[in-house]
Amino acid sequence: MSSPAAMSRLAAGEPPINFAAHQIRAGNLAGARDDFEQMLAMLLAAVHPGARQIAAHPGDWGIDVLLGDLSGMVVIWQSKYFWPVVTRSQQAQIRESFDSALAAAERNGYQLRRWVLCVPASMDPATARWWDRWSARRRRDTGVAIDLWHETTLREMLARPDAAHVRRHYYDPYEPVTSRRPLRELETDVADLLEQALFVRQLRAAGHEEVGSAKHEYFNADLLAREIADKGVRAELDALAEADAVAYGIWEGFFNAALQQRADPMLPGLHAAVMGEIRESGAFPAELRAGRVHRCGLMHRIVQRRRAGWVRHWRAIAREEMP
Incomplete structure (x- = not known):
């Protein structure tokens, strides 16, 4: 206690x-x-x-x-x-x-x-x-x-x-002290399209039945990243790169530990542990003005770009052709 x-x-x-x-x-x-x-x-x-x-x-x-x-x-x-x-x-x-x-x-x-x-x-x-x-x-x-x-x-x-x-x-x-970026609602048609996305297929491979929040997180993080790329402000581009590195480092640490601890190839609990750490982390750059939803979405973008996954054989899934 x-x-x-x-x-x-x-x-x-x-x-x-x-x-x-x-x-x-x-x-x-x-x-x-x-x-x-x-x-x-x-x-x-x-x-x-x-x-x-x-x-x-x-x-x-x-x-x-x-x-x-x-x-x-x-x-x-x-x-x-x-x-x-x-x-x-x-x-x-x-x-x-x-x-x-x-x-x-x-x-x-x-x-x-x-x-x-x-x-x-x-x-x-x-x-x-x-x-x-x-x-x-x-x-x-x-x-x-x-x-x-x-x-x-x-x-x-x-x-x-x-x-x-x-x-x-x-x-x-x-701890970020500036105002956080607003969230956008995810439309049903966009959510349906995201069902075929790699980050969703990785979650399905790990046994996740409900993925609505993951789609919402990815959607908002992708909007954030596109907006920053379009504006081209160096401080924001650097903050996005740093946030990407922070999220990836958290995943890598938990993934390596899960490989040692779990025989189950689906690595149960890995996704929850990584996202929990990302939500509570105070290490994300303040310049990004990203809340918890955006930060979790950045992790989904890493998975979408074939750099990470939620099961032991995630690289094999990343190499598969889209259905």
């Missing part, structure tokens, strides 16, 4: 925290890792006075943020920008990070009291089970308290009054 502080902030109309913003700020995944670590250091300094960031150095001591004295007892926060979900592929990195911190403490004469893994995502079921077993075993073996700060924990902390400046600096700038 959300804290009263978090609920009051959302009720006040503040944008939801989307950790994909680090990729937009930095421009790439490597930069996003550093940006997320900087945010974590700033957050910890706000909620744990005395916490400090430790710079990376050859022979890394396995420390990102530290509380305590390196000649005595310390708490270490380990930052890992795993997004959009923590899966089996990251388990080795987690083990190595803990072992590195433990070895450095023994080698350099201080005691590791607590180790906290910080990730901007949640674990899939299999990884959550692995984490519970691994962390319990390592606690028994080493005497070190091991904790996990996942996306829900971090959002709750960022909603606290003493962390308001951290939230504003890293997340609030990505």
Whole structure:
């Protein structure tokens, strides 16, 4: 359950925290890792006075943020920008990070009291089970308290009054502040024509019976894109390209995770997860003035242009001739 502080902030109309913003700020995944670590250091300094960031150095001591004295007892926060979900592929990195911190403490004469893994995502079921077993075993073996700060924990902390400046600096700038573009109604004859569109066929292949909202979203996003292309304003063209990249990046992350998690070739839940993330994302450029319907429609345009899909074999469907 959300804290009263978090609920009051959302009720006040503040944008939801989307950790994909680090990729937009930095421009790439490597930069996003550093940006997320900087945010974590700033957050910890706000909620744990005395916490400090430790710079990376050859022979890394396995420390990102530290509380305590390196000649005595310390708490270490380990930052890992795993997004959009923590899966089996990251388990080795987690083990190595803990072992590195433990070895450095023994080698350099201080005691590791607590180790906290910080990730901007949640674990899939299999990884959550692995984490519970691994962390319990390592606690028994080493005497070190091991904790996990996942996306829900971090959002709750960022909603606290003493962390308001951290939230504003890293997340609030990505909420559009200009008026949003109006929506157009989808006429029945146009909806009927869209039944043969590739993005609809991809949805049908994924088992979707009702696709009316998808057609409405696509129709409005396509109008938006055509209007921007006709006007030729550089700022709007750049914003459209950025929004396209944001939507595609969200799809790619969830699609790759779905391939690892689901044996069913129809990848149930993929469409809902991607569109849910797009609706709540604060990473779309404000210059586009696009609401949730337009943003979801941009994802359908990506599918229509044969760049994505909703089932494991989406490329085969994209290659098919139209009926």
